[in-house]
Amino acid sequence: MREDLGQPRIVIEERGGGAGSFLLGVLVGAGAALLLAPRSGRETQREIRGFVTGRVDAVRGAVDTRVEQARTAVDEGRSAAAQARAELQRRVQEAKASYRGGQRPDAPRAPALQLAVSAPPVQEVVITEVTTEADVGDLAGGEVR
16 A cells, blocks of 8 residues: 555545435424414415416406407408408409400590590500611612611
8 A cells, every 4th residue: 555645635435315314304494484484374375376366367368468459450451351352353343344345444534424435446566676678779789788
C-alpha cells in the first residue's frame, strides 16, 4: 500500500436514505400543514371548488363569445357571397340581353322613352402583320425598294 505524505485523505461513507426518512418527512409536513392551516378541510374544499367553478365559467363565457363571433363572421360571409352571386348573375343577364339585341355590352343605352334603333353590330379589325410586295414597275429599274 502506498502512502502519500502531505496529501489529505477523503473518506466516503454510504448510508441508506431508505423509506424511513421519506415517511418521517411526510409525517412532519402533514403535521405542520394541519397546525398552520388557516381553515378547515371543508372550507378549503369549498374555496377550491369555487375557484375552479369560477374559472370554468369564465372559460365557457369566453368560448361562447368566440363561437358567436365566428357565427356572425360566417353569416356575414354568406351574405356577401350571395350578394356577389346576385350581382354577377345580373351582369351576365344584361350582357346576354345586349348581345342578343345586337348591342355591345359597354355601349351606352338609349333612354327608356326613345325608340331603340337596331344597328348592325360593330366589328373590330385588328392588324397583326403587314407585308409588302415589289411592284413590276419597281423591278424594271433593277432596284427593289
